[in-house]
Amino acid sequence: MTSALARDLAAIVGEKHVREARAERLTYSMDGLPTHRRVPDLVVLPGSREELVAVVRLLAAHGVPFVPRGAGTGLSGGALADEGTVLVVLTRLNRIVRIDRDNRLAVVEPGVVNAKLGAAARPHGLQYAPDPSSQSACTIGGNVAENAGGPHCLKYGVTANHILALEVLLADGSLVDIGSPAGESWGPDLVGLFVGSEGNFGIATRITVRLMPLSRAVRTLLADFTGLRTAGEAVSAIIAAGIVPAALEMMDQSCIRAVEDSVYAAGYPRDAAAVLLVEIDGRNADAVIAETEAVAELLRQSGARSVRTAASDAERERLWQGRKKAFGAMGRLARDLVVQDAVVPRSAIPDVLETIATIAQHYGLVVSNVFHAGDGNLHPNISFDATDPELKQRVDAASAEIMEACIAAGGTITGEHGVGIDKLRYMPLIFDAESLGAMYAVRRVFDPDERVNPGKVVPLHACREWSSRAVA
Amino acid sequence: MTILEKVTALLGEGAVLEAGTDRVPRIAPGSPDAVALLLGTAHQEGWRVRIEGAGTWLQSDAPADLALTTRRLDRIPAIEPSDLTATAEAGIGLDQLRQQLADRGAWLAIDPPGLAGRTLGSVVSTATAGPLRHGFGPIKDHLLGVTFVTGDGRMVQSGGRVMKNVAGYDLTRLQAGGFGAFGVIVLVHLRLRTLPRADVTYLLEGAREDLTQVGEDVAAAGLTPAALELVSPALARRERWVLGVRLAGSPALVAADEAGLGAASGGGRFTPLRAEEAHAFWMRLAEGFAVRPVTFRIAGVPTASDELLDLLQHQLGDEWISASPAAGAIRWTGEATIDRLQRLRRTLAGLEVPLTLERAPWPLRGAVGHFGAYREGVGPLVAGLRRTFDPGGALVVATEGS
Numbered sequence: 001m002t003s004a005l006a007r008d009l010a011a012i013v014g015e016k017h018v019r020e021a022r023a024e025r026l027t028y029s030m031d032g033l034p035t036h037r038r039v040p041d042l043v044v045l046p047g048s049r050e051e052l053v054a055v056v057r058l059l060a061a062h063g064v065p066f067v068p069r070g071a072g073t074g075l076s077g078g079a080l081a082d083e084g085t086v087l088v089v090l091t092r093l094n095r096i097v098r099i100d101r102d103n104r105l106a107v108v109e110p111g112v113v114n115a116k117l118g119a120a121a122r123p124h125g126l127q128y129a130p131d132p133s134s135q136s137a138c139t140i141g142g143n144v145a146e147n148a149g150g151p152h153c154l155k156y157g158v159t160a161n162h163i164l165a166l167e168v169l170l171a172d173g174s175l176v177d178i179g180s181p182a183g184e185s186w187g188p189d190l191v192g193l194f195v196g197s198e199g200n201f202g203i204a205t206r207i208t209v210r211l212m213p214l215s216r217a218v219r220t221l222l223a224d225f226t227g228l229r230t231a232g233e234a235v236s237a238i239i240a241a242g243i244v245p246a247a248l249e250m251m252d253q254s255c256i257r258a259v260e261d262s263v264y265a266a267g268y269p270r271d272a273a274a275v276l277l278v279e280i281d282g283r284n285a286d287a288v289i290a291e292t293e294a295v296a297e298l299l300r301q302s303g304a305r306s307v308r309t310a311a312s313d314a315e316r317e318r319l320w321q322g323r324k325k326a327f328g329a330m331g332r333l334a335r336d337l338v339v340q341d342a343v344v345p346r347s348a349i350p351d352v353l354e355t356i357a358t359i360a361q362h363y364g365l366v367v368s369n370v371f372h373a374g375d376g377n378l379h380p381n382i383s384f385d386a387t388d389p390e391l392k393q394r395v396d397a398a399s400a401e402i403m404e405a406c407i408a409a410g411g412t413i414t415g416e417h418g419v420g421i422d423k424l425r426y427m428p429l430i431f432d433a434e435s436l437g438a439m440y441a442v443r444r445v446f447d448p449d450e451r452v453n454p455g456k457v458v459p460l461h462a463c464r465e466w467s468s469r470a471v472a
Numbered sequence: 473m474t475i476l477e478k479v480t481a482l483l484g485e486g487a488v489l490e491a492g493t494d495r496v497p498r499i500a501p502g503s504p505d506a507v508a509l510l511l512g513t514a515h516q517e518g519w520r521v522r523i524e525g526a527g528t529w530l531q532s533d534a535p536a537d538l539a540l541t542t543r544r545l546d547r548i549p550a551i552e553p554s555d556l557t558a559t560a561e562a563g564i565g566l567d568q569l570r571q572q573l574a575d576r577g578a579w580l581a582i583d584p585p586g587l588a589g590r591t592l593g594s595v596v597s598t599a600t601a602g603p604l605r606h607g608f609g610p611i612k613d614h615l616l617g618v619t620f621v622t623g624d625g626r627m628v629q630s631g632g633r634v635m636k637n638v639a640g641y642d643l644t645r646l647q648a649g650g651f652g653a654f655g656v657i658v659l660v661h662l663r664l665r666t667l668p669r670a671d672v673t674y675l676l677e678g679a680r681e682d683l684t685q686v687g688e689d690v691a692a693a694g695l696t697p698a699a700l701e702l703v704s705p706a707l708a709r710r711e712r713w714v715l716g717v718r719l720a721g722s723p724a725l726v727a728a729d730e731a732g733l734g735a736a737s738g739g740g741r742f743t744p745l746r747a748e749e750a751h752a753f754w755m756r757l758a759e760g761f762a763v764r765p766v767t768f769r770i771a772g773v774p775t776a777s778d779e780l781l782d783l784l785q786h787q788l789g790d791e792w793i794s795a796s797p798a799a800g801a802i803r804w805t806g807e808a809t810i811d812r813l814q815r816l817r818r819t820l821a822g823l824e825v826p827l828t829l830e831r832a833p834w835p836l837r838g839a840v841g842h843f844g845a846y847r848e849g850v851g852p853l854v855a856g857l858r859r860t861f862d863p864g865g866a867l868v869v870a871t872e873g874s
Contacts, residue, residue, distance in 0.1 A: 103773040147638045158636060160645070161613055176849035182800030183610070184771030185649065186826045187843035187854050187871075189599075192612060192645025196638050216694055236554055242666030242722055282725070283694030284732060290724030343634040345555040375635040376555075415636035423639070430639055431629060438628045438860075439641045445856035457640065466626075466860070 005062060009044045009086075012054045017092070019043035028087050031074040032134070034336040034386050035395075036421055040067070040081035047092040049109070049205050056203070057173035059086060065451040068203045070111065070142030073134040075339050076420025078146065078198050078456055085454070090141050090203070096120050097206065104211045105164060105181060110141025110204050114148075117209070126211035129156035132416070133324050144204045147196030149416035151247040151323065152279075154374035156212065158416065160195045167206035168194060171447040181208060193442070198418050199453035201446035215246070215281035217288040220316045221296060223304040224272035228252060228357075231274035232350035234302035235373045238278070239346060241298055243291050246281040248374030249323055250274055252353075255330070255368040255381075259322045262329035266322025272305070276373065277323055326370040327381065333366055334383035338395055342403060344411035346376040355405045356380050363398040377415035378406065404429070419457045427457075433464035441466040475519060475537055482513060489541065492532050496522070500544040504561075504619060504627060504658040510540060511656065512625025515864045521623075522868040523652040525591030526565060529598070529762060533834040534868045542593050545658055550633075553578050556664040557616060557633055562593025562657045578664040581608040581698070583754060585761035585803065585830075593657045599649030600769070600830055602758060603699035603718065606796045612648040614663050620647055620655035623862025633661045646857065649828075651842045653869040654861040668698075670726035673750035674733060674742035676715045683715040684778060684797060686737050690717065691798050693736040695729045699754075700798060707760045707792035707805075708753075716753060717742065760792050760805065766832045767805040768813070772825040774798050780825065787816050803830075810839045821845035834870070841873025 003020070010018045019025055020042060029039045046052040059066050067081035069089050081087040094111040101124040108117060114135040117128045131150035132138055138148065144166070149158045156162075165179030179191035194201050225231040231250055238248065251259070256268045256275060268275050278295055282288045296307045310316035322329075330337050344352050353369065356378075360367035371379040380402055384395050403413055403426050413419070413426040427436060440463045444450065473481075476497045480488055483506050489498040501507045514521050514537075522536035526543055542563035550559040553576045560569055567588040573580055583602035584595045596618065599611045608614070617631025620643075630643035647657055676686060680702070687700055699718035708714040717733060719726045734740055745753060761767045772780045777797035784793065784804055791806030813836070817827045829842045846854070851872070858871065 100773075102775050105773070147642070149636055153636070157609070157613065160642065161609065170849075174849055176853065177847040178850060180771060180824055180826050181773050182771035182825070184769070184801070184826050184828065186846050186850060188650045188653070188857070189612065189645045189648060190850065190853060192642055192648070196642050200641075213694070239556060240554060240666065242669060244665075283696060284725070284728040286731075287722075287725040287728035290728070291722060294722070294724070343632075343636050345552065345557065345634060347552070347554040372636075377636045411634050412632045412637045412639050414639050415634070416638055418638050419640065427640065430632065434626050435629045436640075438622075438626070438643065441860045442641055442643065442646075442857065445853060445860055 005064065006042055008058055009042065009055060012058065013044055013046050013051050017045040017047065028069070028072065028089070029080070031072045031077060031079050033075050033077055033339065033422060035338060036077035036080060038080035038082050040085055040087035041083055043087045043089060045089045045092050049093065052093065052203070052205060053169060053173060053175065055088060056169055056171070060171060060173045063449070063451070065454050067453045068145070068199045070139035071113070071137045073138040074142060074146060074420065075341065075417040076414070076422045078418050078420030078453070080421065082455065091139065099124055101126065103181065105208055106211055107206060107208050108140050110139060110144070110207060112140045114138050114140060114143060121211050122214065125214050127214050128162065128209060129153070129212050130159045130162055133327060140207055140209065141204055144195050144207055145197065145199045146416070146418040149372065149377065151249050151372060154248055154372065155244050155246045160192060162210045163191055163195050163207065164210055165208035166191055166194060166204045168202045169205045170202040171449065171452045175205070179208065183210070198420065198457050200443050200457055202452060213283060216283045217285040218279060218281040218316070219288055219292040220310040220319055221278040221292065221299065221307055222268070222319055223276045223278065223299040223307045224269045225274045225276070225303060226272065226305055228274050228353045229350040230303035231276055232353060232373070234276060234299055234304065235349060236347055237298045237302045238295055239374065241294065243295055245278050245295065245374060247277065247279040249277040250369065250371055250373035251323065251326060252369040254366060255326050255370045258329040258332055258368060259326050261332055264322050264325040264329050266318050268322060277319060323370065330368055330381055330383055333368070334385055336384055336386040338382045338384070338399060340380045340382070340399060340402060341414045341417035342378050342406035342411055343415035344376045344378060344406050344409045348409040348411070349373060349376060352378065352405060352409050356402055359398050359401045359405070363394045365394060365398055375415065376411070421456060424459045427459050428462040433462055436462050437464040437466045478513070479510065479538065482509060492539070494533065496536055496539050498539045498541055500541045502544045504545065504621065507540065507621045507656055507658050508625045508627045511621050511623060511866060514538070514866045515624040518864065519866065520868050521866050523656055525563060525594035526589050528587040528590050529594050530831050531833055535834065536868045540656065542591060542656070542658070548572055551576050551578060556666065558662045558664055559633065560592055560660055560662065562591060562660060564592050565589040566592060566595065573664065574667055577667050579667045580614060580662055581665050582611060582614055583758060585758045585767070587759055587762050592660055596648055596660055597650060597652050597657055598830060601801070603701040603716065603754065603794070603796060605801060606700045606799045607696065607698035612645050615644050615648055616661040616663050618644050618647050618657050618661070619659035620657045622655045623866040624864060628655065631661060635663065651869050651871065652867055653858055653871045668720035670723045671718070671720040672726060672730065673745045673753060674717045675745060675753070676737060676742045677710055677712045680713045680781065683713050687715055687797055689736045690733065693732050695732045695736065696725070697729065700796060701757070702795045702797060703757060704791070704793040707757065707794060709756070757794060761803060764792060764805040764807065766808045766836065767803065767830045768827055769801060769803045769830060770820055770825050770827045771800050772823065773800055776823065776825070777802070783819065787819070788812060810836055813840045817845050837870045839874050841870050843872055
């Protein structure tokens with residue numbers, strides 16, 4: 001990487017928005033996962049769409065690979081840039097272009113923080129539903145790239161369900177509009193294909209999102225259980241009853257104690273083997289009350305030791321703060337934390353949790369579970385010290401075994417964090433060479449030179465070749 | 473050897489069905505592997521293949537060397553009521569699938585247009601949602617994954633069988649609404665719901681403008697209908713426009729919404745339907761779109777619905793229309809010419825409203841295309857994806873028209 005390129009980039013965005021010094025670049029060497037580290041050659045922070053387009057066109061002219069990055073809260077190493085690669089940070093593109101209350105949509109730039117969009121929509125009586133735990137920092141552009149989820153996605157769907165249209169900047173510097181304000185595509189569903197492509201297809205420069213009416217009534221329940229299995233079975237009972245809670249979250253004892261020992265203490269019972277946090281919401285208060293009573297009864301019938309309803313907004317927020325800050329609270333357990341992400345069929349949750357406990361015991365590791373039980377989206381979190389190479393090896397081995405257990409149960413390797421570089425090794429466990437080859441070929445339609453976010457999502461060594469089949 | 477002889481040698485006599493009126497050999501592979509074998513051979517031989525399901529939706533008239541029908545792919549390998557998931561082959565009829573799910577207390581919350589035996593693969597590949605899109609979203613929201621066979625015979629899996637999945641690119645969404653341009657869907661993993669314990673339908677007749685206002689009032693009142701559909705008199709076979717409201721879910725939710733519906737419409741204006749009447753009303757609506765020669769859908773923002781309905785009336789006539797204004801979706805069926813459809817698509821493009829041609833006789837379909845009026849830069853991407861998934865152009869699909 002030449003300093004001439006840095007000069008040319010500075011001419012577009014201004015000198016202070018190009019980071020060349022190693023100390024500055026180190027700031028961008030990790031995301032939310034402590035197990036991967038890459039130092040980019042250059043970091044550039046464009047401040048407008050026009051600057052971003054000029055930056056990408058300059059990189060295209062020089063054939064330089066680049067990695068788009070939002071707030072860097074990802075948990076798969078997806079926004080890390082290797083040597084020889086420029087990191088394009090999008091946090092300065094943070095304008096909410098417009099909110100259309102009548103049509104329940106908003107147009108935003110990629111660097112808008114998720115929670116800020118929610119706050120801006122609220123006065124209009126609207127909400128942006130996907131709520132990843134990092135929502136106070138993560139950006140909508142990053143959410144689009146990763147197809148982010150969150151606790152309330154059980155009822156309202158993940159990011160892909162809320163993106164109507166995109167303006168996309170391809171690697172060659174061309175801009176393409178896909179989707180429409182009503183969500184229907186001009187042709188095949190390129191928006192659906194783009195969301196969750198982890199930056200491999202380009203950068204979403206304008207994002208049209210669907211907003212939803214705010215719920216008029218909300219009830220939050222905390223149920224505690226003396227066994228993990230009974231808590232898992234309670235989840236199945238609720239789903240089978242045909243009630244779709246807004247959120248249905250589970251925390252195990254290790255997680256509960258970490259939260260209760262932290263500043264985020266929420267009043268969870270420390271001796272419980274697991275707690276379920278269940279939220280019922282809707283626009284009709286009578287229906288919400290009736291469904292809440294039905295859920296409370298199901299929880300009791302399923303073996304809950306106690307079921308408590310948040311009596312006030314403050315108590316509700318406290319219960320949720322414990323859940324949303326659980327990852328932070330786990331920082332008390334060890335200096336590093338691997339946040340895993342896998343999905344299993346809901347009915348397999350009890351068995352898989354027991355298997356995870358067995359794996360943790362075998363490797364002598366502390367594994368805490370806090371997860372989206374209603375979706376079967378597990379987050380087994382391993383606390384450890386990454387400076388201990390032997391311990392790190394055990395963590396890697398245990399992580400792999402946990403993934404294999406989830407796959408064996410009919411699940412998958414990631415529900416919301418993405419593949420990035422962390423899950424590359426697991427992709428051949430769930431996709432055959434033909435299917436991986438198909439993904440690789442699709443990526444090349446959008447980015448023939450493979451310059452955007454290289455080395456992520458698809459393990460090239462495991463792909464079957466797609467360009468050699470001859471036509472008679 | 474003729475094509476028919478080669479195919480018979482490849483797949484056996486059981487795969488060869490009686491040809492249609494155009495005498496194009498009709499082949500019904502009995503497994504996904506057989507589909508892959510057939511398309512791989514077609515690719516090598518340079519045969520042109522049209523894709524068919526039960527033959528009840530898209531006209532079976534595209535010029536081709538053979539017709540591949542999915543109707544023997546009619547198994548349901550898995551229904552998991554406790555996980556609310558199912559896996560079904562693409563050729564299963566929706567009526568059969570619905571029945572088997574209902575027997576297990578599960579529900580696929582889609583009600584696409586067409587006849588009862590329309591195949592699952594047809595619905596997914598054309599992404600034709602019905603009135604339930606209002607409450608439960610478009611077809612793609614009900615899919616967990618698909619397996620498809622490309623035009624050169626490769627079998628590709630996408631997604632999985634679990635509720636959330638971001639492993640790899642979402643090729644499922646490319647296939648949903650791709651009209652077969654990117655491969656033949658052979659297997660579908662579905663997201664289900666529990667069978668609603670309460671399910672009621674109310675109708676209100678009146679002038680279109682009045683009903684539109686009532687629909688807005690219903691939405692503003694905080695009700696959560698499963699369907700809120702505005703239906704033209706010709707389609708509803710009534711004197712005036714009809715607003716159909718379907719409430720489905722838990723008894724508590726439905727009871728609360730029923731009370732709210734009366735209040736939102738000024739008290740007691742809606743007529744409740746008996747269960748069999750409700751079934752007949754929604755079935756008539758669905759089947760109505762399969763009997764006229766041309767059907768298309770357009771999608772505009774909710775505040776544009778009235779303007780779009782006026783535009784359709786002005787350019788094509790009222791004919792048979794069904795609209796879900798809050799979901800931004802309008803479906804039209806009737807008779808139309810190539811010129812009129814192309815002009816309408818251009819006009820709509822200026823309003824940021826895409827027109828998707830769902831079904832039409834081949835001369836019209838081939839000229840107008842299912843898609844069109846792409847924004848700048850979209851055409852090369854679509855063409856690139858077509859080359860990727862059908863490198864020899866074996867699959868006969870009127871993607872963009874001539």
